[in-house]
Amino acid sequence: MSAIETDSLTRRFGDVTAVDGLDLEVKDGEVYGFLGPNGAGKSTTINMLLGFTPPTSGSGTVLGYDIVEESQAIRQSIGVLPEDFGMYDRLTAHKHVQFAIEVKGADDDASALLERVGLEDAADRKAGGFSTGMKQRVALAMALVGEPDLLILDEPSSGLDPNGAREMRSIIRAEVDRGATVFFSSHIMEQVEAICDRVGIMRDGRLVAEDRIDALKDQFDAESQLVLTVDTVPDDLLTELRTMPSVSDTHVSGSDIVIVLNDSSRKAAVINTVEAAGVEIDDITSKEPSLEELFAKLTTDDVSKSEVIGA
Amino acid sequence: MSWVHIARKDFADAGRSMMLWALTGLLILAVAGISVIPYLLASDGTTPGFEDGVGFLFSPIGLLIPIIGLVVGYQAIVSERESGSIRFLLGLPNTRRDVVLGKVIGRTGVVAIPTVIGFLVGAAVIVALYEGFAVVDYLGLLAFSLLMGLVYVAIAVGISASVSSRAKALAATLGFFVLFDFLWEFVAMAIYWTVEGSLPGFDGLPAWYLFIVRLSPGQSLSAISLTLIDFVGAEDIDLTAAGRVAGEVPFYLENWFAWVIVTLWIVVPLGIGYVRFKNAVLS
Structure with missing residues (x-):
């Protein structure tokens, strides 16, 4: 019952x-x-x-x-x-x-x-x-x-x-x-x-x-973020990162490289790639998708019921 | 049977308010205080009789208890709706009928306890100052006062159950009081004037007119009081409808029928209040 x-x-x-x-x-x-x-x-x-x-x-x-x-x-x-x-x-x-x-x-x-x-x-x-x-x-x-x-x-x-x-x-x-x-x-x-x-x-x-x-x-392919604080950003690094299948987007913000991952288990691979390019990483911050963001997305975006329930 | 718990809780809640104590003080003052007046007015050297003391009490009690009943009752349910405590009351396994019933009983208790205390103190004063003490008549007046309290509490709780805000409850209660306790005889006269083209005299009146007059809670309660209490001089001036009607006294103008009207004044307001409260959306 x-x-x-x-x-x-x-x-x-x-x-x-x-x-x-x-x-x-x-x-x-x-x-x-x-x-x-x-x-x-x-x-x-x-x-x-x-x-x-x-x-x-x-x-x-x-x-x-x-x-x-x-x-x-x-x-x-x-x-x-x-x-x-x-x-x-x-x-x-x-x-x-x-x-x-x-x-x-x-x-x-x-x-x-x-x-x-x-x-x-x-x-x-x-x-x-x-x-x-x-x-x-x-x-x-x-x-x-x-x-x-x-x-x-x-x-x-x-x-x-x-x-x-x-x-x-x-x-x-x-x-x-x-x-x-x-x-x-x-x-x-x-x-x-x-x-x-x-x-x-x-x-x-x-x-x-x-x-x-x-x-x-999972339904929302929620994306996690990796923020690497680095000393320099070589020109071709971003291009190289973008070719990785687990990376869906990346950009530079000050001395940070922000990498958006569609597979959060691939963080180590990303870090290895950055280090292999000769960049020194000062700090690593990882952001998991919060329920808060998911909630905001569901209750403010134009997501219809059928899209979600039927997914 | 959860109305018993509601009544008890309601009485406990009200009993901790200043209201109960203020009412007790007021009723002691009214019953004991007012019954002293005929003694003070009596000529030197004479001790007035019990009837003088009690007879004097009747009108102030008849004015005070209706007001007290209405004041005590009109917020009973609507204030719980406004404060949100109704969500506790109805989140627990109470039905809305339990709430209406429990409130009437609880609030009647709030009026009854000070009334009884007032009458006890009053009895002491009357025994001390007056000649003789007719226990039965005095108890009759007390019973009548309690009945009057129940009637007006029932009317007020009925109003309280019917409306969604305290302001509306206050307006309806005031409107009721003015219409039925002050204006009712004029309303009856206006109807008479419309039908007959003249104003009614004192006697030789048509039965239907006297019945309209009798319909107000105050008038029907007065008719009942004559069956409960022996007033001085009540037999000299026949204030009952029976003495004023032209021809035979129909059954609905006899004093016993006033009980039916009074019962309706308890049942009908509560019934309307219950139905409206039952259908109310509490959101």
């Missing part, structure tokens, strides 16, 4: 189509990163999965339950970290978690959950005075109540400092080890690479790419 499955899921607001015929499948036990720039339709999709917004057309299931007809059963079995949530300012962090435990009929210990998210010292403070990061931690503790089979986390690291984001990732990993499926949205790529089994990239309400991260990179 898939943890999440949607079939032509569509939501229109007036003339605007926020989500356009989405077919999504999140497998049991995987970590799925749901990516895209703001306004791409990620939150609308999540709102439909949670029953906040009814779909205009299409259908979906979460853990086998229908998102329209069986929303309560879905929310009983999942943990939700919502986006743009507000807290009950006059209630303590402990009371927030306790409320989630009561509503779910779970037998968790609120204090233990708050300790897990690193808030044990603030457990009895009223949430009104909390920073964004602290609120995010309370919300995560609430999401963890009842050992949910699926965690839906909407922009989980927003408001967290790098340390907090790392703790968030380690909690996500622990949940996956326990057997949970994790579905989370983000508009920041770097947090995703380390943790996701698969990613889906949304743009204008459609899924423009969906795959494992390494496969996505």
Whole structure:
């Protein structure tokens, strides 16, 4: 059974189509990163999965339950970290978690959950005075109540400092080890690479790419760069480098030779060629294609869905 | 059954606000303070009776509790929509019906607790200053006050569930209060004038006109109060519709029927609010 499955899921607001015929499948036990720039339709999709917004057309299931007809059963079995949530300012962090435990009929210990998210010292403070990061931690503790089979986390690291984001990732990993499926949205790529089994990239309400991260990179023939800082650049060196099959482009920038490679395993060969030309290399810098660049390419270039998915 | 948790959380949240304490203070002041007035006005050497003290209480309570009920209730749901805490509420396995129900119960508690405290303090004052203490009548007035609180909280929560912003909720609540608690008799008169070409007198009135008057929550609650409390002089001037109607009193003008109207004032606003909230897109 898939943890999440949607079939032509569509939501229109007036003339605007926020989500356009989405077919999504999140497998049991995987970590799925749901990516895209703001306004791409990620939150609308999540709102439909949670029953906040009814779909205009299409259908979906979460853990086998229908998102329209069986929303309560879905929310009983999942943990939700919502986006743009507000807290009950006059209630303590402990009371927030306790409320989630009561509503779910779970037998968790609120204090233990708050300790897990690193808030044990603030457990009895009223949430009104909390920073964004602290609120995010309370919300995560609430999401963890009842050992949910699926965690839906909407922009989980927003408001967290790098340390907090790392703790968030380690909690996500622990949940996956326990057997949970994790579905989370983000508009920041770097947090995703380390943790996701698969990613889906949304743009204008459609899924423009969906795959494992390494496969996505391969699909795009992602190019790595080698930057060599040298003392001199002989005239014929660039010409010679361009004849190498693994080099797709090269140019000089100050005292650097920038070499664009379509096969990153051929770096040694390139360096040997440069040294054989009698050039002394002072420094070597290597740049791997980042997911960030890939993301930018997918969400800003004119890449159509068929090009990517069909590749 | 998760509305129980919502009601409890809502009451706990409101109970930590200044509002509950301000309301408690206000109601103690109202019940205990106002019941002192007839004692102060009484001529020297006489101790006024219990009925004088309680009779004086009725109108201020009848004005204060509706306002308190509306103020306590109108933000109940819409403020959670504006702050985004509704995402916690509905991300957990609560239905929207649980939310509406839990809010009405929780907020009614917020009005009821200060009311009960106010009446306890008031009882002490009345026992100390007045001749005799009719426990049943006093409890009747308390029960009536609690019922009135429930009605206005239900109306306000219904409004709160129906709209998407606090400003709209405030406007609708104010509009409701002005229309039904201040202007309603004039509305009824205007209808009478349109139909009959003259203004209504005090008695010998057609049943339909008195029924329109009776339809406001304040009027129907007053009719109920006559069945719960023995007011001094209530039998002398018959303010009930029965005394003003021309001919036979139809069943819908009898006091028991006011219970039906009051019940509708609880059920209909909540029903409309629930349906609108159920269909609301929370994005």
